[in-house]
Amino acid sequence: MAPLHRNECHARVITVRAVTVRAVTARAVTAAAGCAALVLTVTTPASARPFDPARQTLAAHDGWASYGTGTTGGAAADAAHVYTVTTWDGFKAALADGGSAPKIVKVKGTIDADGPDCASFEVPGYDFGAYLTRYDPATWGRTTTLDAEPDDSPEGLRRASAARQDAYVKADVPANTTVIGVGRDAGFKGASLQIKGVDNVIVRNLSFESPLDCFPQWDPTDTAAGNWNSEYDSAVIYGSTHVWMDHDTFTDGDHPDSTLPSYFGRLYEQHDGELDIVKGADYVTASWNVFADHDKTILVGNSDSAATAAVDRGHLKVTFHHDLFSNLVERAPRVRFGQVDSYDNHFVAGDGYSYSYGIGMESQLVAEHNAFTLADGVNAGSVLKKWKEAPLTADDNYVNGALTDLIAVHNAEVPGEVLRSGAGWTPTLRTRVDPAPAVPGIVDHCAGAGRLG
Numbered sequence: 001m002a003p004l005h006r007n008e009c010h011a012r013v014i015t016v017r018a019v020t021v022r023a024v025t026a027r028a029v030t031a032a033a034g035c036a037a038l039v040l041t042v043t044t045p046a047s048a049r050p051f052d053p054a055r056q057t058l059a060a061h062d063g064w065a066s067y068g069t070g071t072t073g074g075a076a077a078d079a080a081h082v083y084t085v086t087t088w089d090g091f092k093a094a095l096a097d098g099g100s101a102p103k104i105v106k107v108k109g110t111i112d113a114d115g116p117d118c119a120s121f122e123v124p125g126y127d128f129g130a131y132l133t134r135y136d137p138a139t140w141g142r143t144t145t146l147d148a149e150p151d152d153s154p155e156g157l158r159r160a161s162a163a164r165q166d167a168y169v170k171a172d173v174p175a176n177t178t179v180i181g182v183g184r185d186a187g188f189k190g191a192s193l194q195i196k197g198v199d200n201v202i203v204r205n206l207s208f209e210s211p212l213d214c215f216p217q218w219d220p221t222d223t224a225a226g227n228w229n230s231e232y233d234s235a236v237i238y239g240s241t242h243v244w245m246d247h248d249t250f251t252d253g254d255h256p257d258s259t260l261p262s263y264f265g266r267l268y269e270q271h272d273g274e275l276d277i278v279k280g281a282d283y284v285t286a287s288w289n290v291f292a293d294h295d296k297t298i299l300v301g302n303s304d305s306a307a308t309a310a311v312d313r314g315h316l317k318v319t320f321h322h323d324l325f326s327n328l329v330e331r332a333p334r335v336r337f338g339q340v341d342s343y344d345n346h347f348v349a350g351d352g353y354s355y356s357y358g359i360g361m362e363s364q365l366v367a368e369h370n371a372f373t374l375a376d377g378v379n380a381g382s383v384l385k386k387w388k389e390a391p392l393t394a395d396d397n398y399v400n401g402a403l404t405d406l407i408a409v410h411n412a413e414v415p416g417e418v419l420r421s422g423a424g425w426t427p428t429l430r431t432r433v434d435p436a437p438a439v440p441g442i443v444d445h446c447a448g449a450g451r452l453g
Contacts, residue, residue: 055178065242073178080098081098095174107187107188108183110187113189118215121165165214180204187209188208190209190210200243202244204246207251212255214270230272231272243284273299292324299334300363319429323443337363363390364424370436380404386414
């Protein structure tokens with residue numbers, strides 16, 4: 001089979017079991033979204049099962065999720081464990097049915113996981129006005145947290161209300177599961193997928209509109225000015241292994257930060273992250289996704305603490321490739337501890353941009369063959385942000401079309417935060433690597449939900 005032209009989308013590996021393939025021909029055609037799909041003409045017995053994207057498995061050598069046993073999700077599901085869902089309750093029920101037996105959950109259309117409205121989660125007695133009055137920095141001050149407030153206080157009632165929302169918007173994804181969108185318009189509004197303590201999960205072809213936290217907590221001690229802190233990531237990979245996130249789109253949808261109010265002189269932040277990979281999670285591949293229009297985007301490792309280090313050290317092996325990071329502020333990703341391979345991604349930085357790669361505690365980031373499109377006034381030195389002393393590898397990256405040494409330009413522009421080169425390891429789990437100058441043309445047309453081909 002001749003390789004596809006580099007400006008066309010890549011073919012996905014199709015695993016066909018128990019079928020004798022007598023002849024295979026392939027050609028690239030242009031799909032409606034502008035991406036090229038791989039069309040296979042296969043001569044097989046009449047009884048052969050037609051290819052179903054929901055049974056597709058991660059290709060060999062396709063990032064860290066292919067390590068060891070690889071990632072197959074629910075590809076082996078029997079007919080009784082294949083579901084098509086159109087509601088949030090139906091989605092949760094499908095996930096729960098059959099425990100960790102292989103299952104495929106097909107999502108049709110956009111499922112609203114927000115609940116009726118924020119008021120539906122409020123416990124009796126909760127009043128936001130009373131909350132603002134009690135914790136106004138003018139009277140409460142900025143040195144005491146709210147953590148010790150009793151259950152009948154405005155903060156206690158906020159906690160109880162938040163617990164109601166928490167139970168509603170989170171959905172636990174079991175082991176050996178594939179969650180996949182049907183067609184070009186499948187996804188969730190306000191959902192938080194919890195991939196916690198399980199192995200072998202695939203999430204593909206879904207659009208995620210970030211959950212909107214109805215009950216952010218005021219922390220007067222978070223920075224000198226205080227901060228509102230929120231919960232709920234669109235997806236959390238927590239202590240899990242062999243997870244493939246592919247062709248998904250993450251945005252703030254109808255509720256960007258620009259629409260949110262301010263209280264106590266600080267943005268009433270109702271968003272958390274888009275994707276967090278934490279608590280000893282391992283062997284994750286995030287490919288062909290779009291992360292857009294968000295502030296705190298992705299964490300790999302969520303704390304510098306000694307307790308967290310004991311869990312995360314030696315884990316958090318993650319690959320990001322052919323992802324589009326567009327109009328983000330920070331954390332694309334911010335890395336602690338993990339061996340993270342980030343290649344063939346396109347970063348588009350607009351107004352409000354802070355940084356892309358956060359270099360954190362004992363991180364071992366390899367960032368190669370990426371393309372950065374920076375708006376006027378955004379300096380190349382801001383692509384990297386040093387949080388802790390940790391060397392990285394950053395080779396063959398292009399900024400606005402020019403080959404750029406990201407470490408050297410950072411060190412020149414931010415002399416007080418010198419970064420060292422050499423992550424100490426060399427990625428081997430890569431399939432096709434595209435030349436960085438071609439990445440914007442490939443990724444912008446082919447990444448995201450609705451573009452599986």
